[in-house]
Amino acid sequence: MKQQPDIDVVIRYLEEPGNEEHKRSLDEWLQLDAANLDIFLETKALWQGDVLPAAASYNISQQWQLLDVQLTAANIPPVTITTQPQPVPAAPAEEKGRIKPIVTRYWWAAAAAAAVVVIAVTLFRQPSYIAQQTAQNTDSLLLPDGTRLYLNAHTSVKYPRRFQGSNREVFVQQGEVFVDVKHMPEKPFSVHLKNVDVEVLGTSFDVKETKQGVKVFVQTGKVKAVYKNGKSVVLTPGEEAEMLLAGTTISTRRHQNNNLIAWKTGHLTFVDAPLSEVAAVLGDYYKVDIVLKGEGLADKKLLATFHKESLSEVLDILSKTLQVKAIQKDSLVEIY
Structure with a gap:
């Protein structure tokens, strides 16, 4: 039996997520090669317009039901490919049944080719970011450079698939993150929040986005917290800085313990x-x-x-x- 093209398996499933045969085919294809998961996630994201999940955290067997619900609820129409109309000779009525599968196959080939081109563009577009979000739980993740992020509940962060150039940058969109930075003096590490940037070389610290502003607490090393207005403060172990959204000043205090990161420890x-x-x-x-x-x-x-x-x-x-x-x-x- 001739094996289906890779993209064909993915698109068939996305069009009919409730089809058990398509589901089994996709599951078998995902098990063949670890790289297939990235292809599937990229294609699904393009199809839905969703943020890509981290591949390492994607569990196929546990996610089928959730994936089915999401795809079905989205009510996604089939891919439409528009081409310049060409004159086609009329076919005898008795041959229409034979012609339809051939036309369908050409459609699938065109869809597969278009999807492969879009995926290639997406994969090579730099930088490519991954979003990670927690609900009631805490979580941790290892960044490409060896830096580890610990996420408190109700936290959302964004980071690149690969750190390129002379800087390493992570974006905290909401919540609280403890950062254990991999020491790389030649490649500074930065954490960006709504109104504050935190710059470090190698250290461990906590950043917390609140309704009032941003709090930064340093456990080890040294960090520089910078307001968007240019004001900044250098923090050493045990020091905490608070920067209010409604204000322009930075208040600091020293703590004798690590209670501020008790959510992690x-x-x-x-x-x-x-x-x-x-x-x-x-x-x-x-x-x-x-x-x-x-x-x-x-x-x-x-x-x-x-x-x-x-x-x-x-x-x-x-x-x-x-x-x-x-x-x-x-x-x-x-x-x-």
Whole structure:
């Protein structure tokens, strides 16, 4: 049996995602060569106009159902190829049944040729970017240069398939990212946010996009945070900078611990920390609002370390240690 052209398998599936035979054919073709996955994703993106997913994170067996829903919901029409009309001799009525498959085959050949040309242009267009997004979960990914990004929940980033030229650039579109940069002095690394650029050579730091602005916290090394208006600040380990969208100044503060990146490490450390600070850190980590009710509560000091404990466990320890009462109601915690 003659094997179908590669692009033919992909296009047949995209036209009829509910067809089990096309689905099996595509699945078998994807298993033949790891490079086939890239071809499929490029073709699907061109077909739908979607952002390409990272190939390494694409699991064929687990994504069939989601892919079917997306393609079906998109109600994508067949590819239309317009050519200059040419006179065609009229065919006898009895031969129409034989002519139709041949015309269809020519259509498929034209569609395959056009798709291959578009894919080739897409693959060689530089730079080519990949978008990565998280929902309720955290995730991590390894960039082409060896730099690792740790993504907090509800975070979206964009990065090139390959770093070319003398710079390495990543774009944080929303959320929070911890960056562990591969040391390459000859090729500076930059993280771009809406109104702030962060420039480094080799270090680890956290950037967080909020409704109010951008926060940058350095764990190791040294970074330079630059406002779009040109103002900048150089940060060293333990320092945090906050740049508000509505303002033009940069405020900095020094932290004695790494609680700002607890979402990544799971570690929370409090050394004689006032309860007002503890409440702010716990509220951010567990995504709740913590309200202190009562005079003198804000100044109570806590000495404790937590590692991935649940909020209820932390509140229980807090209550016993500081002799307070903590009541949780959904996403609200009140401390008396």
